[in-house]
Amino acid sequence: MDVAANPIAQLPTAAGDAERIEQVLLDATRVDGDPYLSEIASHLIKAGGKRQRPHFTVLTAATRLPDGVAVPLDVVRGGVAVELVQVGSLYHDDVMDEADMRRQVQSVNARWGNLRAILAGDFLLARASEIAASLGTEVAGLLASTIARLCEGQVAELQTLYDVDRSIESYERSIGGKTAALFSAATRIGGIVGEHPREDIDRLTEFGRLYGMAFQVVDDILDCVASDAQLGKPAGKDMLEGVYSLPVIHTLTGPNGDALRSVLNDGLDESDRHTAIELVRHGGGVEQALVVAERYVDEAKAVVRSVSTNAAAETLAATADHLLASIPTASAAA
Numbered sequence: 001m002d003v004a005a006n007p008i009a010q011l012p013t014a015a016g017d018a019e020r021i022e023q024v025l026l027d028a029t030r031v032d033g034d035p036y037l038s039e040i041a042s043h044l045i046k047a048g049g050k051r052q053r054p055h056f057t058v059l060t061a062a063t064r065l066p067d068g069v070a071v072p073l074d075v076v077r078g079g080v081a082v083e084l085v086q087v088g089s090l091y092h093d094d095v096m097d098e099a100d101m102r103r104q105v106q107s108v109n110a111r112w113g114n115l116r117a118i119l120a121g122d123f124l125l126a127r128a129s130e131i132a133a134s135l136g137t138e139v140a141g142l143l144a145s146t147i148a149r150l151c152e153g154q155v156a157e158l159q160t161l162y163d164v165d166r167s168i169e170s171y172e173r174s175i176g177g178k179t180a181a182l183f184s185a186a187t188r189i190g191g192i193v194g195e196h197p198r199e200d201i202d203r204l205t206e207f208g209r210l211y212g213m214a215f216q217v218v219d220d221i222l223d224c225v226a227s228d229a230q231l232g233k234p235a236g237k238d239m240l241e242g243v244y245s246l247p248v249i250h251t252l253t254g255p256n257g258d259a260l261r262s263v264l265n266d267g268l269d270e271s272d273r274h275t276a277i278e279l280v281r282h283g284g285g286v287e288q289a290l291v292v293a294e295r296y297v298d299e300a301k302a303v304v305r306s307v308s309t310n311a312a313a314e315t316l317a318a319t320a321d322h323l324l325a326s327i328p329t330a331s332a333a334a
Contacts, residue, residue, distance in 0.1 A: 153177020
């Protein structure tokens with residue numbers, strides 16, 4: 001979507017950080033003597049991505065450095081470990097969703113089959129664990145618990161598929177594992193490897209959690225208010241798949257609740273998808289979800305500024321505001 005440039009890209013160190021992140025990622029997916037596995041393992045990495053999680057690791061470590069000073073390579077490696085978990089989970093997600101495309105390229109499962117996609121995803125998780133172990137037992141334990149939380153979040157979501165009575169608590173538990181856990185791991189690793197005081201490490205972890213919660217709420221709002229063209233996929237895709245997110249949950253308890261419940265209970269076809277989207281867009285649920293996202297963003301900014309107000313910390317705060325700026329206006333989404 002056409003929004004202002006990501007604040008991370010404005011930092012003087014951004015280009016160098018990005019180059020180091022990409023190199024470490026490619027090194028981690030290279031298997032000596034096995035170009036076939038190397039190709040599969042690096043497929044989505046070579047397709048690109050914002051690399052927000054490793055950049056967060058770098059930025060949180062830099063909150064105690066003078067502006068413009070590059071972080072040690074071990075910090076970059078810690079961020080890459082988190083990114084490898086993210087990419088590995090996408091390999092598995094695409095198998096479960098039977099997805100054909102990811103990041104505008106053919107998905108791994110579509111190109112090489114489900115078995116190879118699952119094994120390649122496992123390989124990336126193993127590589128992530130190997131890097132984490134080299135950074136110490138605390139980082140290794142953190143990464144292992146993060147992978148467990150991802151699984152817990154996914155299972156929690158699967159338990160409520162097509163459940164029009166899904167609770168807000170269930171939603172928050174799911175996104176806390178599926179999304180926020182990786183962001184909080186990224187920021188905590190930055191603090192640990194950057195050798196921050198324990199109090200600051202805990203605060204940076206909380207920033208990552210709050211940002212991750214806001215990130216998912218905003219993503220769920222976008223699924224309801226953005227156009228197919230803006231999203232690059234069908235709007236309302238989550239509802240089609242039976243995943244009822246925060247805007248939908250709030251709509252189901254509002255004035256459009258009975259109408260939306262009727263549409264969802266009948267099973268969505270293409271015409272019903274558009275009806276459901278319109279009911280959510282005009283049923284008050286989007287506005288209520290946006291209030292929640294704004295609260296997470298405000299709390300995240302306050303937490304990171306309690307650690308530092310240098311360029312790295314202010315950039316982290318600005319990325320939280322940037323989330324809200326990604327939501328299109330009603331006229332742009334129409």
